[in-house]
Amino acid sequence: EAGVAQSPRYKIIEKRQSVAFWCNPISGHATLYWYQQILGQGPKLLIQFQNNGVVDDSQLPKDRFSAERLKGVDSTLKIQPAKLEDSAVYLCASSFGTVTYEQYFGPGTRLTVT
Amino acid sequence: GENVEQHPSTLSVQEGDSAVIKCTYSDSASNYFPWYKQELGKRPQLIIDIRSNVGEKKDQRIAVTLNKTAKHFSLHITETQPEDSAVYFCAPQRDSSYKLIFGSGTRLLVRP
Numbered sequence: 001e002a003g004v005a006q007s008p009r010y011k012i013i014e015k016r017q018s019v020a021f022w023c024n025p026i027s028g029h030a031t032l033y034w035y036q037q038i039l040g041q042g043p044k045l046l047i048q049f050q051n052n053g054v055v056d057d058s059q060l061p062k063d064r065f066s067a068e069r070l071k072g073v074d075s076t077l078k079i080q081p082a083k084l085e086d087s088a089v090y091l092c093a094s095s096f097g098t099v100t101y102e103q104y105f106g107p108g109t110r111l112t113v114t
Numbered sequence: 115g116e117n118v119e120q121h122p123s124t125l126s127v128q129e130g131d132s133a134v135i136k137c138t139y140s141d142s143a144s145n146y147f148p149w150y151k152q153e154l155g156k157r158p159q160l161i162i163d164i165r166s167n168v169g170e171k172k173d174q175r176i177a178v179t180l181n182k183t184a185k186h187f188s189l190h191i192t193e194t195q196p197e198d199s200a201v202y203f204c205a206p207q208r209d210s211s212y213k214l215i216f217g218s219g220t221r222l223l224v225r226p
Contacts, residue, residue, distance in 0.1 A: 033214075042203050042216030043158065056213055091157065101146050101207060103214060105157035 002026065004106035006092050012112045018080035021109045025073070025094030031055075032069055033103065034077050035091040043091055049075065082113045116141040120204055120217035127194050128225050135220045137204030138186040144206040147180055147187045148214075153200045161202075162189070194224045 005024040013019050025032050030051050035043035046065065048056040051072040060067070064083070069075040079086055089110050093103040117140040127133050137147075148163035164171045164178045164187065171178050175194075180187040187206070191198055201221050205214035 040219075042219050043214075044216070045213060048213060101209075102148070102160050102163070105159070107157055 004092055004094055004104055006090075006106035006109055008109055009107060010110050010112075012114065013082055015084055015113050016081040018078065019082055019111065020076055020078045021090050021092075021111075023075045023077070023092030023106060025075070025092070026104055029094035029096055029104070030072070031095045032075050033093040033095075034067055034075070035093065037089045037091055037108070039088070046077070079111075082111075084113050087111055087113045116144075116206075116215045118204065118206060118215050118217040120202075120220050122220060123218065124221045124223070126223045126225060129194060129196060131194055133189075133191045133194055133198070133222055133224075135189045135202055135204075135222070136186055137188065137206070137217055139204075139206040139215075140185065141206065141208065141215075142185065143208050144185075145209055146207040147178065148205050148207070149176075149178060149189045150203045150205060150216075151200045152203065152219075158203060191222075194222075196224050196226050198222060199224045 007022050032049045034046045036046050037043045046060045047067045049069040052069045067077045089108040091108045092106040095103045119138045121136050145166040149161050150158040151161045152158040162176050162178050164180050175192050177190040201219045203219050204217045207214050
Protein backbone atom coordinates (compact mmCIF):
# COMPACT_ATOMS: atom_id res chain seq x y z
CA GLU A 1 0.00 0.00 0.00
CA ALA A 2 1.41 3.40 -0.96
CA GLY A 3 1.96 5.81 1.91
CA VAL A 4 1.06 9.44 2.36
CA ALA A 5 2.85 11.57 -0.23
CA GLN A 6 3.95 15.16 0.32
CA SER A 7 5.76 17.71 -1.77
CA PRO A 8 8.00 19.54 -1.79
CA ARG A 9 10.27 17.94 0.82
CA TYR A 10 12.18 21.15 1.46
CA LYS A 11 11.44 24.80 0.87
CA ILE A 12 13.36 27.96 1.66
CA ILE A 13 11.60 31.31 1.27
CA GLU A 14 12.01 34.85 2.49
CA LYS A 15 9.59 36.35 4.96
CA ARG A 16 6.47 37.87 3.43
CA GLN A 17 6.64 35.44 0.50
CA SER A 18 3.98 32.80 -0.06
CA VAL A 19 4.36 29.02 -0.16
CA ALA A 20 2.13 26.02 -0.81
CA PHE A 21 2.42 22.41 0.26
CA TRP A 22 0.68 19.43 -1.30
CA CYS A 23 -0.49 16.15 0.27
CA ASN A 24 -1.90 12.99 -1.23
CA PRO A 25 -3.31 10.68 1.46
CA ILE A 26 -3.55 6.91 1.44
CA SER A 27 -6.30 5.76 -0.89
CA GLY A 28 -9.60 5.33 0.93
CA HIS A 29 -8.63 7.42 3.96
CA ALA A 30 -11.48 9.80 4.71
CA THR A 31 -9.69 11.89 7.32
CA LEU A 32 -6.74 14.14 6.52
CA TYR A 33 -4.68 16.23 8.93
CA TRP A 34 -2.09 18.96 8.64
CA TYR A 35 0.34 19.37 11.53
CA GLN A 36 3.05 21.92 12.22
CA GLN A 37 6.08 20.57 14.06
CA ILE A 38 8.53 23.15 15.33
CA LEU A 39 11.99 21.83 16.17
CA GLY A 40 12.01 20.14 19.58
CA GLN A 41 8.24 20.09 19.95
CA GLY A 42 5.41 17.68 19.30
CA PRO A 43 3.24 18.02 16.21
CA LYS A 44 0.49 20.63 16.55
CA LEU A 45 -2.74 20.08 14.64
CA LEU A 46 -3.50 22.91 12.22
CA ILE A 47 -6.53 21.55 10.41
CA GLN A 48 -8.51 18.32 10.12
CA PHE A 49 -10.68 17.33 7.14
CA GLN A 50 -13.31 14.63 7.01
CA ASN A 51 -13.72 13.93 3.28
CA ASN A 52 -13.74 17.49 1.91
CA GLY A 53 -15.27 19.18 4.94
CA VAL A 54 -13.35 20.91 7.73
CA VAL A 55 -13.79 19.23 11.13
CA ASP A 56 -11.35 21.31 13.18
CA ASP A 57 -9.32 24.38 12.26
CA SER A 58 -9.21 26.00 15.67
CA GLN A 59 -5.40 26.28 15.69
CA LEU A 60 -4.99 27.43 12.10
CA PRO A 61 -3.76 31.07 11.90
CA LYS A 62 -6.44 32.04 9.43
CA ASP A 63 -5.01 35.46 8.69
CA ARG A 64 -2.10 33.83 6.85
CA PHE A 65 -2.79 30.09 6.55
CA SER A 66 -5.39 28.45 4.33
CA ALA A 67 -6.08 24.86 3.37
CA GLU A 68 -8.38 22.99 1.08
CA ARG A 69 -9.07 19.39 0.23
CA LEU A 70 -9.97 18.87 -3.38
CA LYS A 71 -12.76 16.37 -4.01
CA GLY A 72 -12.06 14.75 -0.67
CA VAL A 73 -8.65 13.43 -1.76
CA ASP A 74 -5.57 15.67 -2.22
CA SER A 75 -5.02 18.67 -0.03
CA THR A 76 -2.99 21.87 -0.18
CA LEU A 77 -1.84 24.07 2.68
CA LYS A 78 -0.83 27.66 1.88
CA ILE A 79 0.95 30.31 3.87
CA GLN A 80 0.72 33.92 2.74
CA PRO A 81 2.63 35.92 3.83
CA ALA A 82 5.18 33.80 5.66
CA LYS A 83 6.80 34.86 8.93
CA LEU A 84 10.06 33.74 10.50
CA GLU A 85 8.15 31.78 13.15
CA ASP A 86 6.54 29.63 10.44
CA SER A 87 9.85 27.77 10.03
CA ALA A 88 8.92 24.18 10.88
CA VAL A 89 8.19 20.78 9.41
CA TYR A 90 4.66 20.52 8.01
CA LEU A 91 3.33 17.01 8.33
CA CYS A 92 0.32 15.61 6.54
CA ALA A 93 -1.39 12.53 7.96
CA SER A 94 -4.40 10.47 7.04
CA SER A 95 -6.58 7.81 8.65
CA PHE A 96 -9.64 5.77 7.81
CA GLY A 97 -11.41 7.83 10.45
CA THR A 98 -13.91 5.12 11.33
CA VAL A 99 -12.74 1.54 11.86
CA THR A 100 -9.25 2.41 13.01
CA TYR A 101 -7.75 5.51 14.55
CA GLU A 102 -4.14 5.05 13.52
CA GLN A 103 -2.77 8.06 11.69
CA TYR A 104 -0.26 7.52 8.91
CA PHE A 105 2.14 10.38 8.44
CA GLY A 106 3.81 11.61 5.29
CA PRO A 107 7.54 12.46 5.19
CA GLY A 108 6.86 16.13 5.84
CA THR A 109 7.94 19.39 4.23
CA ARG A 110 10.72 21.27 5.98
CA LEU A 111 10.09 25.00 5.60
CA THR A 112 12.76 27.57 6.35
CA VAL A 113 11.74 31.22 6.35
CA THR A 114 14.67 33.66 6.21
CA GLY B 115 -8.60 22.88 26.34
CA GLU B 116 -6.89 19.52 26.60
CA ASN B 117 -3.58 19.33 28.43
CA VAL B 118 -1.07 16.54 27.80
CA GLU B 119 2.20 16.22 29.68
CA GLN B 120 5.00 13.73 29.33
CA HIS B 121 7.70 12.82 31.82
CA PRO B 122 10.60 12.70 31.66
CA SER B 123 11.50 15.01 28.79
CA THR B 124 14.78 13.16 28.27
CA LEU B 125 15.82 9.68 29.33
CA SER B 126 19.20 8.01 28.96
CA VAL B 127 19.53 4.27 29.65
CA GLN B 128 22.14 1.61 29.16
CA GLU B 129 21.45 -0.95 26.44
CA GLY B 130 19.50 -3.83 27.95
CA ASP B 131 17.89 -1.74 30.66
CA SER B 132 14.21 -0.83 30.80
CA ALA B 133 12.68 2.56 30.04
CA VAL B 134 9.37 3.98 31.23
CA ILE B 135 7.70 7.14 29.94
CA LYS B 136 4.58 8.54 31.57
CA CYS B 137 1.82 10.59 29.93
CA THR B 138 -0.71 12.56 31.93
CA TYR B 139 -3.82 14.01 30.27
CA SER B 140 -6.69 16.21 31.37
CA ASP B 141 -9.57 15.24 29.06
CA SER B 142 -11.60 12.62 30.93
CA ALA B 143 -13.45 11.79 27.70
CA SER B 144 -10.28 10.41 26.11
CA ASN B 145 -10.67 6.74 25.33
CA TYR B 146 -7.86 5.93 22.89
CA PHE B 147 -4.23 6.12 23.95
CA PRO B 148 -1.47 5.72 21.36
CA TRP B 149 2.28 6.09 21.51
CA TYR B 150 4.20 7.34 18.47
CA LYS B 151 7.92 7.00 17.83
CA GLN B 152 9.79 9.59 15.78
CA GLU B 153 13.37 8.95 14.76
CA LEU B 154 15.57 11.89 13.89
CA GLY B 155 14.45 13.50 10.65
CA LYS B 156 11.66 11.00 10.09
CA ARG B 157 7.90 10.90 10.44
CA PRO B 158 6.05 9.80 13.59
CA GLN B 159 4.93 6.17 13.54
CA LEU B 160 2.47 4.39 15.79
CA ILE B 161 4.18 1.75 17.92
CA ILE B 162 1.45 0.70 20.33
CA ASP B 163 -2.00 1.80 21.42
CA ILE B 164 -4.62 0.91 24.01
CA ARG B 165 -8.31 1.53 24.50
CA SER B 166 -9.99 2.56 27.72
CA ASN B 167 -11.58 -0.83 28.31
CA VAL B 168 -8.14 -2.46 28.60
CA GLY B 169 -5.60 -1.84 31.37
CA GLU B 170 -2.47 -3.20 29.71
CA LYS B 171 -1.28 -4.25 26.30
CA LYS B 172 2.01 -5.82 25.33
CA ASP B 173 3.78 -6.28 22.01
CA GLN B 174 7.15 -8.01 22.30
CA ARG B 175 9.46 -5.58 24.11
CA ILE B 176 7.00 -2.72 24.41
CA ALA B 177 3.92 -2.38 26.58
CA VAL B 178 1.43 0.30 27.48
CA THR B 179 -0.44 0.53 30.78
CA LEU B 180 -3.44 2.70 31.45
CA ASN B 181 -4.82 4.20 34.66
CA LYS B 182 -7.98 5.95 33.55
CA THR B 183 -8.96 6.97 37.08
CA ALA B 184 -5.71 8.86 37.52
CA LYS B 185 -5.69 9.95 33.86
CA HIS B 186 -2.30 8.70 32.89
CA PHE B 187 -0.79 5.99 30.72
CA SER B 188 2.75 4.78 30.37
CA LEU B 189 5.05 3.30 27.75
CA HIS B 190 7.36 0.52 28.90
CA ILE B 191 10.31 -0.66 26.82
CA THR B 192 12.28 -3.66 28.07
CA GLU B 193 15.70 -4.88 26.93
CA THR B 194 16.35 -1.55 25.22
CA GLN B 195 18.46 -1.49 22.07
CA PRO B 196 20.27 1.41 20.35
CA GLU B 197 17.59 1.47 17.64
CA ASP B 198 15.05 2.40 20.31
CA SER B 199 16.75 5.81 20.49
CA ALA B 200 14.14 8.31 19.28
CA VAL B 201 11.57 10.81 20.49
CA TYR B 202 8.39 9.23 21.84
CA PHE B 203 5.05 11.06 21.84
CA CYS B 204 1.83 10.18 23.58
CA ALA B 205 -1.36 11.42 21.92
CA PRO B 206 -4.58 10.72 23.86
CA GLN B 207 -7.72 10.97 21.80
CA ARG B 208 -11.51 10.90 21.90
CA ASP B 209 -13.30 8.47 19.62
CA SER B 210 -15.64 11.19 18.47
CA SER B 211 -13.01 13.58 17.14
CA TYR B 212 -10.09 11.47 15.91
CA LYS B 213 -8.04 14.48 16.93
CA LEU B 214 -4.64 13.77 18.45
CA ILE B 215 -3.21 16.13 21.04
CA PHE B 216 0.48 15.31 21.13
CA GLY B 217 2.56 15.56 24.26
CA SER B 218 5.81 17.48 24.16
CA GLY B 219 7.81 14.32 23.62
CA THR B 220 10.43 12.27 25.48
CA ARG B 221 13.85 11.91 23.96
CA LEU B 222 15.17 8.43 24.70
CA LEU B 223 18.84 7.68 24.29
CA VAL B 224 20.02 4.10 24.58
CA ARG B 225 23.77 3.92 25.23
CA PRO B 226 25.53 0.89 23.73
